[in-house]
Amino acid sequence: MASDPKAQIEAALRAALAKVAPAHASAPILLERPKQADHGDLSTNIALQLAKQLGRRPREFAEQLAASIAGDAFERPEVAGPGFINFRLKAGARFGVIARVLEQGARYGWSRSGGGEPVQVEFVSANPTGPLHVGHGRQAALGDAIATLLESQGHKVTREYYYNDAGAQIDKLAWSVQARAKGIRPGERGWPEEGYAGEYIEDIAREYKGDANDVPEVRRFAVAYLRREQDADLAAFGVKFDVYYLESSLYTEGKVEAVLKALVASGKTYEKDGALWLRTTDYGDDKDRVVRKSDGSYTYFVPDVAYHVTKWQRGFKRVINVQGTDHHSTVTRVRAGLQALGLGIPPGWPEYVLHSLVKVTRGGEEVKISKRAGSYVTVRDLIDWVGRDAVRFFLVSRKADSEFVFDVDLARERSDENPVYYVQYAHARLCSVFAQWGGKPATLGSVRLDALRGDREALLASLLDEFPETLAKAAREAAPHDIAFYLRELAAQFHSYYNAERILVDDEELRSARLALCAAVRQTLANGLSLIGVSAPEKM
RNA sequence: GCGCCCGUAGCUCAGCGGAUCAGAGUAUUGGCCUCCGAAGCCAAGGGUCGUGGGUUCGAAUCCCGCCGGGCGCGCCA
Known part of the structure; x- marks a missing residue:
């Protein structure tokens, strides 16, 4: 296997540093890939970084180092x-990278740096009170991609979904379904205050054959129904979870009670106005929080903490929660609660990836209503409108913390402007070339590459070479949008190459070499797409 | 009012452990299919990186103020 040239240069630089400036032999070396071709393939500013500390002229020091x-x-x-x-x-x-890609295949870009460390990624975690909305879609796309990225770096990842199937919002759901079952419509006399008005409530009521006065039964039925719906939506989106954790189980197993007791025992609680408060301000919160209301029931804060205690006790030293920024106030609170328990949990645990909300536009107007849900656009709507791949790619193509405007027209009506097609098209085009060629790609791994001399070929190889570090960085920063941007760039470079050079030329050595390069590009495109849950079609 | 996040080309957005960082897509304009898929390619125009200071040899990037936008600030979840 050819060794990674970047690693070799870094090692050579390290060795040179040890010789020329022993005191800084372990200084961090930054090797960049310059945009301008005349700046070479790789470049470092290490001499500039160290010149000051050494009291030397940068240029002169650089010369000595280079020599x-x-x-x-x-x-x-x-x-x-x-x-x-x-x-x-x-x-x-x-061009050594070509052999590396072909040898490693679907594992190209993967690494074992995670060392099998278990990580839990919790995402979606929608209340079972209605269909998943677009915000959940962003979470599903982000969370699943982050999980896959971590797996690619050798972590053992658990995808977890927390069902808030206990509490007041479930009561509201039950009452809404009950009212519907009795023929009462939203807004009419007898309709519950703040009831759920979406069409799906009617569907559930219609399916419910039991006694409408049996509220616990109505509740059970409605929750089960909506869980099935959500599961179907997630399946349509291609997202699978390893664990579904039920909030109700925290109660039935006494974990909520236990946490409350432990909080009291910690001495961090006090009574005021008939309620029990926790001194979260001791841990950076801006005000103390109620844990037990004056009516004796608990705030959602307590099961939240209890839930996170189970994560810790299940052995997850690393947990990433993906949530909307509308919940960002819970970050400090949950951490504070965990700190108060004194279980030895690090102050910054768990980690959070917070995403801004999604706005859907169509025909230049914001879409706020959907028939299915009543007051919001659902994931299912989006998939129906533009297809799963486009939804996935779009929702992952921006930084989590930037507000996202999902332009349905852009994703659907004018598909040629759609970035996901651009990348998929590159893959399909490559498949078409191989179909036309008719040979066996497996034979290309050991082909002579000396015939590759073009600048475009060099650029493509350089991009391929970059994939593993891009992937590692995306995983480290929980930033799947890096992958989307990388794929865009690789596809662009390939399209450019394809238009400039013919691949299936008569010269056998050149043809084989180009096919080997193309096979590596196709493999890398497929690998990147799979990371973000988008298909790599052979035909479009 | 307080806290967190965001202001980069007409529009949608990357870059933000400082230098080789003024970028991509899109829109506009002009070219490229007797040739492996034109859902593609090539080229042109377009930005005081919200604003004012500060640190630095060097700032879109770090620090402070201000302006504008989002979210949060419940004995709701």
Whole structure:
């Protein structure tokens, strides 16, 4: 297997540093890929970083450093600008990546750096009181991609869904269904205050054959019905969970009670106005929080803490919760509650990825209503309108914390403007080339690559080379949008190459070499798409 | 009012452990299919990186103020 040229350059730089500036032998080395071709394939600003500390002139220091660097993967480094050191790879090293991709196949880009460390990603966690809305869709797309990214880096990931199937909102659901079953419509006399008005309530009422006066039975039926619906939506979205954790089980197993007792025992609680409060201000909250209301019932805060205690006790030293920014106030609170328990949980545990809300537009207008849900657009609506792949790709293509406007027209009516098709098209196009060629891609792994001389080919190889580090960074930062942007760039570079050069040329050596490069591009596109849950079609 | 997040090209957005960082898509304009898929490619125009200070040899990037927008500020979840 050809070694990674970047790793080799880094090692060579390290060795040179040890010789020229022993005191800084372990300084962090940043190797970048310059945009401009005349700055080489890789470049470092290490001389600029260290010159100041060494009290030396950057350019002079860079020259000295460059002079003592040696390696067989690259040409003699050049010093440029104020003191950058630029590296140009030798052809063999540059295209070595092709063999690596073809050898590793679907695992190209994956690593074992996670060492099997268990991580739990909790996401969606919608109340079973209605269909999933677009915000849940963003969470599903983000959470699933983050989970997959972590798996790609060697973590053992558990995808978890927390069902808030206990509490006041479930009562409201039961009453709404009950009213519907009795023929009462929203707004009419006898309709529950703040009841759920969506069409799905009517569906549930119609399906319910039992006694409308049996509220517990109505509740059981409605919750089960909506869970099935949500499961179907998630299945249509291609998202699977390993664990569904029921809030109700926290009560039936006495975990809520236990946590309350432990909080009292911690001495961090006090009585005021007939309620029991926790001193969360001791842990950075801006005000203390009620844990037991004056009517004797608990606030949702208590089961929340109890739930997180179970995560810790289940052995997850690392937990990532994906939530909307509308819940960001719970971050401090949950952590504070956990701290008060004194279980040795780190103050910053669990981690959170907060995403801004999603706005849906169509025909230039914001869409707020959907028949199915009554007051919001559902994930299912979106999938019906634009297809699963487009929804997935769109929702993951922006930073979590930027507000997202989902333009239905853009994703649907003018599909040629749709970025997901652009990437998928590159993949389908490649498949078409291979179909036309008719040979066996497996034979390309050991083909001679000396015929690859073009700038576009070099650029493609460089992009392929970049994939593993892009993936590692995306996983580290829980930022799937990095993958979407990478795929866009790789697809663009391929389309450009495809238009400029013919792949199936007569010259056998050149044709094989180009096919090998193309096979590597196709593999990497497929790998990246799978990370964000988007299909890689052979035909479109 | 307080807390968190966000202001980058007409529009939608990357870049934000400082330098080789002024970028992509889209829109507009002009080119490219007797040739492996034109859902594609090539080219042009377009930005005082919200604003005012500060740190630095060097700031879209770090710090402070201000302006604008989002979310939160329940004995709701």
